[in-house]
Amino acid sequence: MSSVLTIRGGVPLTGRVTVRGAKNLVPKAMVASLLGNEPSVLRNVPEIKDVEVVTSLLQLHGVTVEKDPVTGDLTLDPKSAKTASSTAIDAHAGDSRIPILLCGPLIHAIGEAFIPDLGGCKIGDRPIDYHLNVLRQFGAVVEKRPGGIHISAPKGLHGAKISLPYPSVGATEQVLLSATRAEGITELSGAATEPEVVDLIAVLQKMGAIISVQTDRTIRIEGVKDLGGYDHRALPDRNESASWASAALVTRGDIFVEGASQRDMMTFLNTYRKVGGGMDIREDGIRFYHPGGKLSPLVLETDVHPGFMTDWQQPLVVALTQAEGVSIVHETVYENRFGFTDALARMGATIQLHRECLGSVPCRFGQRNFLHSAVISGPTPLRGTDIDIPDLRGGFSHLIAALAATGTSRVTGIDIINRGYERFTEKLAALGADFDINDAK
Numbered sequence: 001m002s003s004v005l006t007i008r009g010g011v012p013l014t015g016r017v018t019v020r021g022a023k024n025l026v027p028k029a030m031v032a033s034l035l036g037n038e039p040s041v042l043r044n045v046p047e048i049k050d051v052e053v054v055t056s057l058l059q060l061h062g063v064t065v066e067k068d069p070v071t072g073d074l075t076l077d078p079k080s081a082k083t084a085s086s087t088a089i090d091a092h093a094g095d096s097r098i099p100i101l102l103c104g105p106l107i108h109a110i111g112e113a114f115i116p117d118l119g120g121c122k123i124g125d126r127p128i129d130y131h132l133n134v135l136r137q138f139g140a141v142v143e144k145r146p147g148g149i150h151i152s153a154p155k156g157l158h159g160a161k162i163s164l165p166y167p168s169v170g171a172t173e174q175v176l177l178s179a180t181r182a183e184g185i186t187e188l189s190g191a192a193t194e195p196e197v198v199d200l201i202a203v204l205q206k207m208g209a210i211i212s213v214q215t216d217r218t219i220r221i222e223g224v225k226d227l228g229g230y231d232h233r234a235l236p237d238r239n240e241s242a243s244w245a246s247a248a249l250v251t252r253g254d255i256f257v258e259g260a261s262q263r264d265m266m267t268f269l270n271t272y273r274k275v276g277g278g279m280d281i282r283e284d285g286i287r288f289y290h291p292g293g294k295l296s297p298l299v300l301e302t303d304v305h306p307g308f309m310t311d312w313q314q315p316l317v318v319a320l321t322q323a324e325g326v327s328i329v330h331e332t333v334y335e336n337r338f339g340f341t342d343a344l345a346r347m348g349a350t351i352q353l354h355r356e357c358l359g360s361v362p363c364r365f366g367q368r369n370f371l372h373s374a375v376i377s378g379p380t381p382l383r384g385t386d387i388d389i390p391d392l393r394g395g396f397s398h399l400i401a402a403l404a405a406t407g408t409s410r411v412t413g414i415d416i417i418n419r420g421y422e423r424f425t426e427k428l429a430a431l432g433a434d435f436d437i438n439d440a441k
């Protein structure tokens, strides 16, 4: 049953939250366990929906997934991997994008894969053409089936020289997960190098893979016949950390994010400082706070790593509605990631969307009629309203806007937030937020 959050805004969020393993790594490390011939142990696993989805999908394919009742660590044993019915796979795929990454590991483990139509945030068209091209270059055969695609490799997967048209995170991971046990050498150019990609490489190296990453976005993989298991602690979720950082700014609060890691967030931290956010960087986490006074406007462009991560954009836009002056944000990763600003405008924000590239570099979306640049004028007081959450980060952004607003907001669709934010209502309560949660009528 879906729930409704009634938020009474105006309370600065103050206190401490803990972030655990990254949503954008943990489910993929779980998938990697299928490549091994012995059990793997994954630590620092958050209780989020995408982890549940991948647990079910792996279990359907015969992988034993055991959760330590105290630590939540997962032990994944692939020794009885088997095929599963496409109907069951479809029913368990949920709203996640991870199923497409099962292709390589399932082909290696059982010779075939059925991949259902993907979920994930509706922030653009999100095609899977790079994934399918990559798989075909490895020798896979892709067939359309009702409700998804079937992948097989009658002659096995073999290494290939691959070039990505854009440094896609998912397509890079597709290459990694397919190439490590493919026959021969794979050279990938135009690869994504996000910290989560590098952590997946660390997982695969622990299993016995031979992978080198060059500074020019080239990744070289020497295929090996067999892989063992891994014991790995997932890197912390830098996107959840950045979301709480923005929440501290928007609500004029003070939040210590235990587990936040400076190394993976340097670009965000530079931007946060330029807006006027306060921070104390410590070994065990980062304190983010509003130091009082005015926030400064920004000109910002999202980009692939090491640029400003697109998943940080939506929560930070809420903070920019409180900055003194005009900010410009050019979204270059997804063509449709500003839909969430409609609700902010209803709350009193002044945000204009533009089709032009309002940034230093024209992007892929420039001449294609997508509202992918935003001009935000502030500061504007926000007032509570009714909101139906559209996507994960947009939804979190709506929550923090409602928490800062005067008056009451009624927020529906909050289950989407569980896809990437562990126990977020408990965390909000611990930070002093004033809200009730009820079942929708």
Ligand SMILES: CC(=O)N[C@H]1[C@@H](OP(=O)(O)OP(=O)(O)OC[C@H]2O[C@@H](n3ccc(=O)[nH]c3=O)[C@H](O)[C@@H]2O)O[C@H](CO)[C@@H](O)[C@@H]1O
Residues within 6 Å of the ligand: 023, 024, 025, 097, 098, 124, 125, 126, 127, 128, 129, 130, 131, 132, 166, 167, 168, 169, 170, 171, 192, 194, 310, 311, 333, 334, 335
């Ligand atoms: C589960 C997960 O890790 N999700 C993250 C991952 O998504 P995901 O891996 O889906 O994102 P990609 O990096 O692949 O997408 C980047 C761009 O490439 C395009 N594209 C991608 C694949 C393809 O086959 N064809 C194509 O055109 C997409 O439409 C998008 O415009 O990286 C994104 C970019 O850092 C993040 O916002 C997501 O949080």
Ligand SMILES: C=C(OP(=O)(O)O)C(=O)O
Residues within 6 Å of the ligand: 023, 096, 097, 119, 120, 121, 123, 239, 311, 392, 393, 420
């Ligand atoms: C876009 C996101 O995730 P996904 O790729 O899982 O939809 C996100 O985490 O902001």
